[in-house]
Amino acid sequence: MSEDLFGTVTPADQSHGLGGSLGDAVNPDAPLAVRMRPRTLDEIVGQKQLLAPGSPLRRLVEGTASMSVFLWGPPGVGKTTIASVVSHVTNRRFVELSAVTAGVKDVRRELDVARRELARGRPTVLFVDEVHRFSRAQQDVLLPAVENRIVTLIAATTENPSFSVISPLLSRSLLLTLTPLSAEDINELVDRALSTERGLRTPDGGHYTITEEAREDLLRLSGGDARRVLTYLEEAAAGATARDTGQITAQILAASVDRAAVRYDKDGDQHYDVISAFIKSVRGSDPDAALHWLARMIEAGEDPRFIARRLIILASEDVGMAAPSVLQTAVAAAQAVQLIGMPEARINLAQATIAAATAPKSNAVVTAVDRALADVSAGRTGPVPAHLRDAHYATASDYGHGVGYRYAHDWPHGVAPQQYLPDDLAGVRYYEPTDHGNEESIATRLETIRSILASDPPEQ
Numbered sequence: 001m002s003e004d005l006f007g008t009v010t011p012a013d014q015s016h017g018l019g020g021s022l023g024d025a026v027n028p029d030a031p032l033a034v035r036m037r038p039r040t041l042d043e044i045v046g047q048k049q050l051l052a053p054g055s056p057l058r059r060l061v062e063g064t065a066s067m068s069v070f071l072w073g074p075p076g077v078g079k080t081t082i083a084s085v086v087s088h089v090t091n092r093r094f095v096e097l098s099a100v101t102a103g104v105k106d107v108r109r110e111l112d113v114a115r116r117e118l119a120r121g122r123p124t125v126l127f128v129d130e131v132h133r134f135s136r137a138q139q140d141v142l143l144p145a146v147e148n149r150i151v152t153l154i155a156a157t158t159e160n161p162s163f164s165v166i167s168p169l170l171s172r173s174l175l176l177t178l179t180p181l182s183a184e185d186i187n188e189l190v191d192r193a194l195s196t197e198r199g200l201r202t203p204d205g206g207h208y209t210i211t212e213e214a215r216e217d218l219l220r221l222s223g224g225d226a227r228r229v230l231t232y233l234e235e236a237a238a239g240a241t242a243r244d245t246g247q248i249t250a251q252i253l254a255a256s257v258d259r260a261a262v263r264y265d266k267d268g269d270q271h272y273d274v275i276s277a278f279i280k281s282v283r284g285s286d287p288d289a290a291l292h293w294l295a296r297m298i299e300a301g302e303d304p305r306f307i308a309r310r311l312i313i314l315a316s317e318d319v320g321m322a323a324p325s326v327l328q329t330a331v332a333a334a335q336a337v338q339l340i341g342m343p344e345a346r347i348n349l350a351q352a353t354i355a356a357a358t359a360p361k362s363n364a365v366v367t368a369v370d371r372a373l374a375d376v377s378a379g380r381t382g383p384v385p386a387h388l389r390d391a392h393y394a395t396a397s398d399y400g401h402g403v404g405y406r407y408a409h410d411w412p413h414g415v416a417p418q419q420y421l422p423d424d425l426a427g428v429r430y431y432e433p434t435d436h437g438n439e440e441s442i443a444t445r446l447e448t449i450r451s452i453l454a455s456d457p458p459e460q
Contacts, residue, residue: 032234033227035198036189037084044085045192045226046185047078047178056174060152061085068146068153070131070161070170073178074341076225079156083127086154093117093124095151099133107138111145124151131155132164139166146172160339180224180341189226190215193233200237202246208237210248217250220301221257223342232257274300275310282311283318287357294353298346308334311352319356320365322437329355360437368431375425382422417455427454 038044041051041061050057056067061082071079087094095110114124126145128134134142145151146169153173155161161170181189190210193199200208210218214236222229236248239256278293297307312334315327333352337345375381391402406416419426433439433446 033230046181068173070175071156076227077178083154096127099130107141114151126151128155132157132159213250214253282357287354290353290357304337308337317366319359320362322362322439323359326359362434371430382424415452
């Protein structure tokens with residue numbers, strides 16, 4: 001007999017692992033994030049899209065399914081928690097391996113034991129943490145065991161499995177994407193940590209309280225990471241105790257987590273002031289100031305997706321055709337935020353910020369589309385010119401539709417001289433390129449194009 005991962009007495013081979021992360025859950029001296037780890041489905045916070053009745057993950061946790069799964073998501077969103085809940089299913093043997101410490105021999109040994117146990121009627125669940133750190137050789141060893149269901153694999157990763165896991169192994173498993181916890185989810189965790197038996201207790205056995213200001217700061221610092229918020233909360237509680245109080249304030253929180261005091265209200269003036277300063281610094285071509293405001297937002301826990309969206313808008317509104325590649329960089333940064341999450345995505349956001357700040361500037365794109373929208377809103381529309389109307393039906397020519405249309409590819413330079421705007425707007429110009437960056441060459445070309453469009457050469 002021996003103690004299992006959660007400190008209870010079980011058969012010696014019931015649950016074990018190498019360098020795992022699920023141990024000490026009932027140890028009163030364990031970190032708060034470990035003590036608060038859910039033990040049942042009902043205790044899991046967030047990821048409701050994956051835990052609906054009848055969902056593959058719920059069936060896996062309940063022990064009614066044997067599929068292998070990859071849990072992909074940023075840190076602190078519940079990957080290890082789900083494995084922890086599965087480990088409590090009593091009819092299956094649970095083994096944990098860490099890809100950081102386990103080698104090929106360790107994997108082979110566990111699979112050999114799993115085969116013997118399966119022959120005795122005891123299936124094995126194998127949890128591999130940080131599976132993206134496994135070499136191809138280690139993954140190749142897992143493949144036949146997964147394919148033949150010698151084990152039910154639960155693999156956790158913070159990196160896109162499409163790039164870090166061999167395709168044969170991935171194709172034999174279900175990929176489940178976990179998302180950062182919402183503010184509502186984090187609030188629920190905080191309330192639970194402050195009120196439940198496994199949570200925080202003052203030296204006299206009472207409950208800590210937290211001010212609304214401190215709670216808001218804690219939510220911003222969390223970044224949707226449950227482990228981080230519980231770690232910060234635990235440190236803040238220790239800081240409150242050191243000050244002989246049971247109330248966690250914003251000042252105590254800031255001092256306890258050794259971060260700059262957060263004076264950044266995501267729904268108030270500071271939120272709008274900082275993002276405004278960021279935008280204006282990029283527009284003003286000052287990369288150093290732009291990076292400062294970016295760092296302020298990151299440090300305060302601003303949603304990186306919000307920053308990425310602003311950069312995409314900036315790329316077209318303030319850079320536009322003067323450096324069109326900046327839009328591609330900004331979109332790529334936004335995709336990187338989704339794929340890898342923070343803190344690594346800070347580098348991608350910084351790259352996009354520098355690209356936008358140092359690029360030549362032009363607001364001609366936004367000016368052009370706003371001019372066009374203003375005309376349409378004012379009723380300056382007019383019918384579609386007859387030669388531009390759809391002519392792909394038998395009687396179209398009877399109405400003059402398509403008659404006289406000049407096919408651009410039949411004309412020199414691929415530009416056919418004809419009117420494309422409605423009659424009421426003939427000659428109107430919306431897009432006026434600047435002489436900045438790439439728009440200088442666009443302006444020269446556009447001048448030639450417009451002169452051709454306005455000409456009336458003989459028909460070819």
